[in-house]
Amino acid sequence: MNEPIAIPEVSKPEPWGLWATLGFSLAVMAVYSLAQVLVNFGLAEKYYPGGLGALDPKNFPRMGYFFSLAEIVSVPPATALVFLFARLRRGLPVRDYLGLAWPDPRDLIRWFVYLAVAIVASDIFLYYFSFRVADFMVNVYQTAGFLPLLAVVLVLAAPVFEEIFFRGFLFQGIRHSRLGPLGAVVLCALAWALIHFQYDIYGAIIIFAFGIMLGAARLKTGSVYLPILMHGFINLVALIETALFVNMDG
Secondary structure: OOOOOOOOOOOOOOOOOHHHHHHHHHHHHHHHHHHHHHHHHHHHHHHOOOHHHHOOOOOOOOHHHHHHHHHHHHHHHHHHHHHHHHHOOOOOOHHHHHOOOOOOHHHHHHHHHHHHHHHHHHHHHHHHOOOOOOHHHHHHHHOOOOHHHHHHHHHHHHHHHHHHHHHHHHHHHHHOOOOHHHHHHHHHHHHHHHOOOOOOHHHHHHHHHHHHHHHHHHHHHOOOHHHHHHHHHHHHHHHHHHHHHHHHHO
């Protein structure tokens, strides 16, 4: 009898390896940071004699305005670079690589219920330590210049870039390494918290905790759109709370 012909197994395409992912991620953050620095220095030279070096960081009358414009300028090239690096990994569609798929409506409702509980818990935590609103948020809000622009940055631009990068590209590279899914959730949350260096230790703890939740949502649903929506909602609540705090305090 003729023996059955063995059909070789075709390996499923995977994201870039851990070291390649980290290298590409550094390139993304370099472009993102450089764009922000250039915008801030350019604006400082325009509005202040002597530039940023002549400013007292504690008394920065246009900090919110600078922050908003720097985000608007830096987010598009950094996001485009993420898509480029994902596309360069042949055999794996960008949609699958970055998790560009809408979650099931039931998952959407379930995770937003979890998020609402987490937001209430975080507010109680901060209230216990007498830090209801971060100084950074108050300063940015009061010096925004054009509040609709700040709202677009916080609720749309920042969540889109940060989630596609952290819970999309970086997450996948770590997840498919020896560190596995748990390592991806924790390390992406840690990296995300570290870029928010403008907050105090209590704010950093809250950001890390929310990062764990966003990573878990990404892992359980396979969708990066869900963390984007959750991230945007977190920032919207923070902006509303800041506005209420400033207006009541004033």
